[in-house]
């Protein structure tokens with residue numbers, strides 16, 4: 001049997017986005033969060049086939065547009081990636097919204113404004129278009145918070161590290177410069193790929209976060225290596241590790257949100273502050289602390305992230321049950 005998927009491929013700040021525009025599975029659920037559960041249970045083979053080699057690669061990331069379940073939303077999104085079926089993805093959202101608007105798959109009720117239903121919650125979106133091109137997309141992301149401080153991990157090859165965990169749509173183990181980690185210039189990409197899964201595993205042994213309002217969002221999935229910016233007009237730089245072998249080429253939208261929540265909790269960012277965040281390859285998102293708020297009884301922020309995405313082409317991809325790697329492979 002051959003399954004055919006129609007895709008718009010592109011990138012946000014350098015990280016890939018594959019918007020699957022045809023071949024969607026029918027999903028059950030009263031919300032995009034419940035639809036995500038159904039996707040993970042019955043359709044993970046689509047994620048594996050479309051994200052991993054030979055159709056994808058270590059960094060591949062994307063999603064599907066669905067009709068929303070929430071009455072206030074204009075559209076819903078299910079995210080897929082080599083790391084799993086994320087509750088929220090910032091660079092993915094900027095790409096999906098850009099491609100959706102440029103190709104007539106998303107129709108705003110009010111030009112310049114949209115509401116997206118992500119599995120992690122409702123995201124208010126602003127954007128600007130010039131002709132057929134979306135110049136930028138700004139996401140008012142989910143409520144983000146510092147979940148845990150001062151987890152001490154011993155990492156073979158680096159030594160002892162102090163790690164904090166923050167949420168920005170996914171849970172991030174955040175490593176700030178300290179004794180055994182001087183900054184990104186100290187680490188090659190190969191070292192980041194080697195050390196990050198060790199840190200993630202060591203953090204997971206000590207702490208398993210669960211979202212206070214949606215327990216289906218849980219567990220530390222990403223590692224964010226924080227650093228000073230490479231230029232004076234930015235506020236920070238990072239390398240975000242995800243899946244088993246990926247360094248985000250973008251500054252990572254949920255990672256930037258988690259980092260802003262982390263800095264706000266430590267009194268290093270305030271309501272209204274802008275946070276220009278550079279990625280490993282020095283592409284940028286503009287972050288902002290939109291408001292200081294609470295999540296349940298926890299101090300939190302509402303962050304926004306702004307960035308730009310570009311289409312690189314159309315793709316028609318087959319997953320053929322009779323070929324050797326319908327669900328991809330990893331080496």
Ligand code: PYC
Nearest residue numbers: 089090091252253254
């Ligand atoms: O931009 O939120 C993001 C993201 C998550 C994983 C890769 N990018």
